[in-house]
Amino acid sequence: MPESFGSLITIAIFVVILITIFTSFVSVKQGTIVVITVFGKYRRILTPGLNFKIPFIENIYSKISIQNRSVELEFQAVTYDQANVYFKAMLLYSVLDQQEETIKNVAFKFVDERNLMQALIRTVEGSIRAFVATKRQSEVLILRRDIVEHVKEQLDVILEGWGYHLQDLQLNDITFDEVIMKSMSQVVASNNLKAAAENEGQALLITKTKAAEAEGNAIKISAQAEREAAQLRGQGIALFREEVARGMTVAAKEMAEANMDTSVILFTMWTESIKHFSENSKGNVIFLDGSTDQMQHTLKEMMALNLLHTDNVKK
Structure with a gap:
């Protein structure tokens, strides 16, 4: 009996020693801090890793995570x-x-x-x-x-x-709230419509402005071209008249040297003019006064014009 009792005591002491050993070491995980107290009062902290604490005296109060x-x-x-x-x-x-x-x-x-x-x-x-x-x-x-x-x-x-x-x-x-969300959506929609209208108005204004500028430039170009064409037409008419006058002067001089009546030239011009009218006019009828008096009157006017032109050439 005493031997059995002694064995139990030995076993109990061995168990206490093991418990003491195991409770003396504390393993702290990474990202964790352990707070140690002694009889309820703060003593110290344990950092990650294997730590030693006094068994049965130091107690773990809390484990604090330092992670986010x-x-x-x-x-x-x-x-x-x-x-x-x-x-x-x-x-x-x-x-x-x-x-x-x-x-x-x-x-x-x-x-x-x-x-x-x-x-x-x-x-x-x-x-x-x-x-x-x-x-x-x-x-x-x-x-x-x-x-x-x-x-x-x-x-x-x-x-x-x-x-x-x-x-x-x-x-x-x-x-x-839903009512406010709807009103905000309406405000956004109206602002978008307003912005779209303003953008459209600006685009239309730019388009109209560009069109007006293009039309103005076209008118300027057309006017410039018309002016140049008019100048060319005027120069052509002046050259034509100059050549006609030169030709009539030469013809009149030759006819005078040949003792011929120069009024024939005017008569020929009058008949050529009538021919030109009949060929190029759009009408169907040409009214002429074919009386002898009118013919003589016309010839006199033409001869007077010829004499006036000859004097101007000589001057």
């Missing part, structure tokens, strides 16, 4: 002009650093993780609501970046006191 953590938020805010705004956001945060004082804040500021999350979410929501309450509904959508910067500025100071740091805040969705 995220949480999704959904909440409502009211603008300055009493419009309801609905936010969907994603919050990314982490432990500020691995300093001992920081880890102590993380471990002992809140009772548990649930209370931390509640305080964090309410702080973010309150900061955004306070900012949105000073803005009008039409300004909220274009102030997304300003809202994020405002929240980070306000939240960083608070979170540092808790031992945390706000990595990022993303406002993934910002919506309004």
